[in-house]
Every structure is written in structure tokens, then in C-alpha cells.
Amino acid sequence: MSSLFITFEGLDGSGKSTHLRRAVSWLEERGVPVCQTHEPGGTPLGDAIRRVFLDSQWGQIDGRVEAMLVFASRRQHLLELIEPTLAAGTHVLCDRFTDSSCAYQGSGRGLPADWIDQLDLLATERRRPDVTLYFDLPATSAYERGRSASRWARGDVDRLDDENLAFYERVRHRYLELVAADPERFRVIDSDGDKENTWHQVEAFLEQIFRPPEVTP
Ligand SMILES: Nc1ncnc2c1ncn2[C@@H]1O[C@H](COP(=O)(O)OP(=O)(O)OP(=O)(O)O)[C@@H](O)[C@H]1O
Numbered sequence: 001m002s003s004l005f006i007t008f009e010g011l012d013g014s015g016k017s018t019h020l021r022r023a024v025s026w027l028e029e030r031g032v033p034v035c036q037t038h039e040p041g042g043t044p045l046g047d048a049i050r051r052v053f054l055d056s057q058w059g060q061i062d063g064r065v066e067a068m069l070v071f072a073s074r075r076q077h078l079l080e081l082i083e084p085t086l087a088a089g090t091h092v093l094c095d096r097f098t099d100s101s102c103a104y105q106g107s108g109r110g111l112p113a114d115w116i117d118q119l120d121l122l123a124t125e126r127r128r129p130d131v132t133l134y135f136d137l138p139a140t141s142a143y144e145r146g147r148s149a150s151r152w153a154r155g156d157v158d159r160l161d162d163e164n165l166a167f168y169e170r171v172r173h174r175y176l177e178l179v180a181a182d183p184e185r186f187r188v189i190d191s192d193g194d195k196e197n198t199w200h201q202v203e204a205f206l207e208q209i210f211r212p213p214e215v216t217p
């Protein structure tokens with residue numbers, strides 16, 4: 001089996017990071033070579049861009065500037081980490097990728113889809129993951145989770161958490177359009193239930209993809 005590039009997508013608070021960590025542990029326990037990474041970031045330069053991107057001190061960053069920052073980080077990530085890791089035979093599990101740009105910078109911030117597409121062409125030559133797990137839940141649930149007291153207490157909130165519910169609605173709508181346009185690539189995970197329910201869906205996917213080869217006598 002050639003190594004797979006798998007991305008985790010969804011609204012803030014949809015459970016991407018929680019289940020990505022668990023999926024990595026699940027694979028490591030079975031001896032499957034796996035690399036865990038995230039966007040924006042994933043490289044020293046990318047993580048520096050991420051800090052700029054998420055820092056509230058800049059106030060409202062222009063949508064085009066934001067898009068260029070994330071695609072700059074993405075190109076570095078592909079060249080420095082993702083492609084070499086896949087070429088070396090290790091699966092890559094990545095928290096967010098270009099679908100996030102389409103949903104957040106596109107529908108969320110209102111950048112025309114063809115601008116995003118031009119940046120995508122320039123930065124990634126329209127590189128798509130092999131599989132994308134999309135964690136779906138109503139915008140209201142994500143909004144509430146994103147604002148939960150525990151996350152605020154941990155300081156685990158960033159500039160995007162300040163956006164309003166309508167923003168989340170637009171982002172979810174765009175994600176669902178992306179899923180409809182490329183159903184082969186996406187696997188929709190219903191993440192509106194409790195964590196174990198969500199995990200069982202992720203585990204079922206992992207079992208299907210990483211099933212050990214059948215030994216013929
Ligand atoms: N079904 C569920 N799956 C995952 N997390 C859940 C679920 N129900 C509640 N949570 C809680 O929601 C919060 C958000 O989870 P997590 O940080 O994994 O989301 P995320 O998609 O990575 O968000 P962000 O985009 O903001 O990083 C956590 O505090 C988690 O405990």
C-alpha cells in the first residue's frame with residue numbers, strides 16, 4: 001500500500017485535533033508508520049506564520065493577506081515535510097489543509113473561489129489529499145464548543161473564535177459543498193454526539209483503510 005495523505009477538516013471545535021491524536025496513537029500501536037502535522041504550520045517557518053495568523057494583536061487581517069499567509073505556509077509544508085514524508089513510505093495525517101482555505105477564507109471571509117483556486121494552483125499545483133475526514137456538526141454546536149468555559153480557561157482560543165455564528169454557518173455550508181463535489185475523497189464523520197461515538201466512526205474508517213493484508217495459506 002502506498003503511503004496516504006489524510007486530512008482532518010471541520011469547524012473549530014468539531015473534534016479534528018482530538019481524533020487526529022487518537023488516530024495517530026491507534027496507528028502507532030499497530031506499527032503503522034505515521035506522521036502527525038497541522039496547518040497553518042507544520043514546519044518552523046509555517047509555525048511562525050501560524051503565530052502571526054492567530055495573534056489577535058493585528059486586529060482584522062485582510063482576507064487576501066490571510067489567504068496568502070496560509071498558502072505560503074502550505075507550500076513550505078508540502079515541500080519540506082508532507083511530500084518527503086510520503087515518499088519515504090510514512091502516512092501523513094494533517095489537521096486542516098486546502099479545504100480549510102476554501103471554507104474559511106473563501107466562504108467565511110468572502111474571497112471569490114477563483115482567487116483561492118489561483119493561490120492553490122500557485123502554491124500546491126492543486127494538490128489534494130488521498131482522503132479527507134470531515135467532522136460535521138451544526139454551526140451552533142461548534143460555536144458553543146468553541147466558546148466552552150474549559151477552552152477559554154486553557155487559553156485554547158484564538159482570533160477565529162471571535163467570529164460570529166453566521167461565519168460558522170457559511171463555513172459549514174461551504175464544507176458541505178466541497179463534500180458534495182468530491183464524495184470519493186471525503187468521509188463524513190458525524191461529530192455532534194459524544195467523543196466516543198465520534199471516535200467509533202473514525203476507528204471504523206481506520207480499520208477499513210489499514211486492515212492488515214489477508215494471509216493466504
Ligand atoms: N464528539 C466530540 N468529538 C470531539 N471533541 C468533542 C466532542 N464533544 C465535545 N468535544 C470537545 O470539543 C472541544 C474541541 O475539540 P478539538 O479541539 O478536538 O476540536 P478542533 O476541531 O481541533 O478545534 P479547532 O479547530 O478549534 O482546533 C474539546 O474540548 C473536546 O473535548
Ligand SMILES: [Mg+2]
Pocket residue numbers: 016017018095
Ligand atoms: Mg484543533
